[in-house]
Amino acid sequence: MFDAATRAVEAALAAGARYADARVMHSRYESMTAQNGNVEDLSQRDTLGVGVRALVGSSWGFFAVPDLDTDAVRRAGERAAEIAAASALVPGVALDLVGTEVRQDSWASGCEEDPLAVPVSDKGDLLVGVTATMLAAGVPLASALYQIWDTEKWFVSSEGHRIDQRIRECGAGMHCMAYADGSSQRRSYPSFRGQYGTAGWELVRSLDMPAHAERIAAEATELLSAPECPAGTTDLILGGEQMSLQIHESVGHAVELDRILGWEAGYAGTSWLDLAGLGKLRYGSDLMTVTADPTLPGALGSFGYDDEGTPAAPNDIVRDGIWVGVLAGRDSASIAGLDYAGAVRADGYARIPMVRMTNVGLLPGPDSSAAMIAATDDGIYMEHNRSWSIDDRRRNFQFGCEIGWEIKNGERGRLLRNPTYTGIGPEFWGSMDMLAGEPERRFWGTPNCGKGQPGQTGHTGHPAMPARFRNVRVGVRG
Amino acid sequence: MTREGLAARILDMVAHANSTAEASVSVSQEHRALTRFAESFIHQNVADESERVALQLHVDGRTASATTNQTSGEALSALVTSCLAATAASPIDPGWAGLTPRMGVHSAGNWDEATATAAPAARASVVRSFVDAAAGLACAGYCQTVSIEAVFANSAGHAVTGRSTQASADAIARTGRSDGAARTAAIALSDVDGAALGTAAAAKARAGQEQVALDPGRYEVVLEPGAVADLVAGLLSQGLNGKAVVEGRSFVQLGAQQFDRAVSLWDDGTDSRAVGPPFDAEGTPKRRLDLVSDGVTTGVPHDRRTAAAYGTETTGHAVEGGERWGALPADVRLAAGSVDDLVADVERGLLVSDFWYTRALDPKTLVYTGLTRNGVWLIEDGRLGSALSTLRFTQSYVDALQPGAVLGVSRSTESSPRAIAPAAGGLSSLVVPSLRLASWNITGGAAG
Structure with a gap:
């Protein structure tokens, strides 16, 4: 595999590139969904190919083919350089790459039980069983799924990188729906789209989905007759899973350097952040310390090297409420005058590497969810995301959750249906006055982060724990 | 080979x-x-x-x-x-x-x-x-x-x-x-x-530079094709979908006047603008399917699986992964109208270019929240007024098109490359006009 990548790089250089890299990727994917006690879909996907990047002058080109024979990979390198030359018809500023340590290395994520080796029948029995349990508990629609990715990469660059990695990821989840009077209620476990990590099937076993199936079905039914989340301004406590999405949408994407530089303006959007504020802008309260750390064992955004060959390393993003870091690639960092990269990945051999979140999450605080509830006279506790929407500068957000509980005089009270909350990023994070500690921290995984054109799906991790926010607008509805 | x-x-x-x-x-x-x-x-x-x-x-x-x-x-x-x-x-x-x-x-x-x-x-x-x-x-x-x-x-x-x-x-x-x-x-x-x-x-862009804020509330709107494409895609991915109908999570009532008479919506994978192979993921040849005719819901896209469950025939809209997403159309057309200038008859309302990051709060009622993007303006006395800063809305897409709610449809249309359901992949083509709608619920703005 290294030979194929090397030939592609050599061909790009011979065709005029001043830098080139190539990734051979072999990706295996398996997924099953079940609904109401029956398997709905079992699919397996196996892809192999090489993607080549060529830098001609200050312009990039990328070409990918599924064929690894000598002629095909050489042609891929030449086509990448040809495309880069065409890019120069609409040139930009002089572009360079920040330096990175050149390594020859192998890396593999941890995996105790190979998820692809677990019998399909066992995995099917799990999904069929939990959906049957939910159905028997009275909901009309019960669904469950698992997903498994097994990815091998061989990376070669014209600077001398020669790195192979094997990353195994998997996860699972379930949800149910209940209907009444033209509306619907949803409950899920452990997250609204499942929990995922760089781990083996032991992750799925640890979720113990059967133990929660009946409970979430009962909660979905109970929500149908629960009072609507009141509209107004109140104190808000968010569960850890909802916090992970809050971090993903209103911090993770906002600190992507390509967005800050305007490179995503035509589609994903830009950022409210200006590099002039780096190191001094207040992003949130003193409790807010966010890191991007691709070295966390088991988290979904972990790797040994990113797709430019930069070794994984933790990076502070927000320290004690002050914005101090970004997620960067070698070219964007160079343009921004920064000296670090390491957050560039591609969704398969046929897609160009671009800035993606790694594991972007909060460091633990001093409190607990129990302490937050006890300290709240009048508020709402919400958990498990149901909808998410945020503007193209990542400031104004509106999230809906599956379930809420009224908090009165320090105690969690009745259920509330259709809870929503909205706010402005820096104001919202500035209102965070309580943050749970290490015992409630969990590395939530987001397996479906969309970005780029053509579209790419990224896998990101988000260490998160419950937190309390003051004076938040809740109960927005149509 | x-x-x-x-x-x-x-x-x-x-x-x-x-x-x-x-x-x-x-x-x-x-x-x-x-x-x-x-x-x-x-x-x-x-x-x-x-x-x-x-x-x-x-x-x-x-x-x-x-x-x-x-x-x-x-x-x-x-x-x-x-x-x-x-x-x-x-x-x-x-x-x-x-x-x-x-x-x-x-x-x-x-x-x-x-x-x-x-x-x-x-x-x-x-x-x-x-x-x-x-x-x-x-x-x-x-x-x-x-x-x-x-x-x-x-x-x-x-x-x-x-x-x-x-x-x-x-x-x-x-x-x-x-x-x-x-x-x-x-x-x-x-x-x-x-x-x-x-x-x-x-x-x-130049017309939108001097922006002012707008108070939340219900406003008459003129939606340009970019925003209309989002509205149509929302109806299709969540409601006008055989799987959603079979599972009872769709608003669809076949034969009912669920939309304004000005709304006619169809899919036609055989017309001159259609993209993708002329057959669906199950090999069923594509053909025209009327979804809404003069406001009456008349059809729902089905693949073989959802059609069998619903007791009908496939409509040729199977997509890969359809077991999860349901059947989806790829070549959707919303009927054009006869109005050259939809703004001219608006006493007070909004002109919206695009919607962004729209997500359903409830798949049954199709209440969506999202934001405006790439321009929104106040309309006063039939003329464009101030440009507005980004607005957030929370609005049922079905209610927005209900009988009596569509006040005008433009003569011109736009062909959009927007994907109907990006998660399902594939090419798609949407051809839609601008719409003048009686009410749209603005619930906030990106400024606060």
Whole structure:
């Protein structure tokens, strides 16, 4: 595999590139969904190919083919350089790459039980069983799924990188729906789209989905007759899973350097952040310390090297409420005058590497969810995301959750249906006055982060724990 | 080996391994090239050639699917072996609706050879024209060409072929305080006019520079085609979807006057703007399906599985992964009206260019929240007034089009490259007019 990548790089250089890299990727994917006690879909996907990047002058080109024979990979390198030359018809500023340590290395994520080796029948029995349990508990629609990715990469660059990695990821989840009077209620476990990590099937076993199936079905039914989340301004406590999405949408994407530089303006959007504020802008309260750390064992955004060959390393993003870091690639960092990269990945051999979140999450605080509830006279506790929407500068957000509980005089009270909350990023994070500690921290995984054109799906991790926010607008509805 | 030969070989391999297996094979080759620009320079310029072989097997009441992008004998043998093994290990599939019977396609697909073979310089030239026409404004967007050639065959003797191209451009011009967008989709790259798009986007951006805030509340709105495309896509992905109907989570009531009489919506994978192969993922030939006629809900897209569950016939809208997403149309048209200037009759309302990041709060009522993007203006006494800062809305898409709610439909339409359900993949084409609607619920703004 290294030979194929090397030939592609050599061909790009011979065709005029001043830098080139190539990734051979072999990706295996398996997924099953079940609904109401029956398997709905079992699919397996196996892809192999090489993607080549060529830098001609200050312009990039990328070409990918599924064929690894000598002629095909050489042609891929030449086509990448040809495309880069065409890019120069609409040139930009002089572009360079920040330096990175050149390594020859192998890396593999941890995996105790190979998820692809677990019998399909066992995995099917799990999904069929939990959906049957939910159905028997009275909901009309019960669904469950698992997903498994097994990815091998061989990376070669014209600077001398020669790195192979094997990353195994998997996860699972379930949800149910209940209907009444033209509306619907949803409950899920452990997250609204499942929990995922760089781990083996032991992750799925640890979720113990059967133990929660009946409970979430009962909660979905109970929500149908629960009072609507009141509209107004109140104190808000968010569960850890909802916090992970809050971090993903209103911090993770906002600190992507390509967005800050305007490179995503035509589609994903830009950022409210200006590099002039780096190191001094207040992003949130003193409790807010966010890191991007691709070295966390088991988290979904972990790797040994990113797709430019930069070794994984933790990076502070927000320290004690002050914005101090970004997620960067070698070219964007160079343009921004920064000296670090390491957050560039591609969704398969046929897609160009671009800035993606790694594991972007909060460091633990001093409190607990129990302490937050006890300290709240009048508020709402919400958990498990149901909808998410945020503007193209990542400031104004509106999230809906599956379930809420009224908090009165320090105690969690009745259920509330259709809870929503909205706010402005820096104001919202500035209102965070309580943050749970290490015992409630969990590395939530987001397996479906969309970005780029053509579209790419990224896998990101988000260490998160419950937190309390003051004076938040809740109960927005149509 | 040809794609037809490859498909036949795989069916033979399956029959040899298990003569009782019901098998479907699709073999496709896609060339996608996308030239992306930002800050008025090309920063990402990519192309790939992909092969794809997809196999679905149904054996002894059990179903499984597998795909590969390798076509060597060894890889195809592994595909068949692993798919058979997965089938044997799967639980019983009570929803299996059988193979598509032998039938012919109604179209060969829309193809432009120059687009299929377009060089990188051709796309860069469209970008150059857009940037030049924007006359100094920062520009960002893309120009894309795609070609797909596909074969479908199954063990029931059904075999169809087709091919398609699409060229598209979607970009913004930026003043620093405002963005303006322009986009188009066509079969041929020669129909994508970068200069015209750049001129239009720049004019929009310049008209939106001086922005004021707006109080939340219900407003009459004129939605331009970009915003209408989002509204239509929301109706289709969540409600006008056979799977959603079967599962009881759709608003759809067939035969009921659920929309204003001005609303007629259909899908037609055989018309001259249709993209993608002329058959669906199950090999069913595409044909026109009326979804809403004069406000009456008349049809729902089905694949074989949802059609069987609903007691009807497939409409030819199966997509890969449809077991999860349901059946989805790809070539959707909303009927144009007769109004040249929808703004002229608005006493007080809003003009909205695009919606952004729209998400359903409730799939049953189709209450969505989202934001405006690429321009929103106040309309007063039939004239455009102040540009407004970004607004958030929380609005039922069904209610927005209910009887009496559509006050006007434009004569002109726009062909949009927007995907109806991005998660389901594939090409799509939406052709929609602008709409004047009686009420839209603004619930906040990006400023606070």
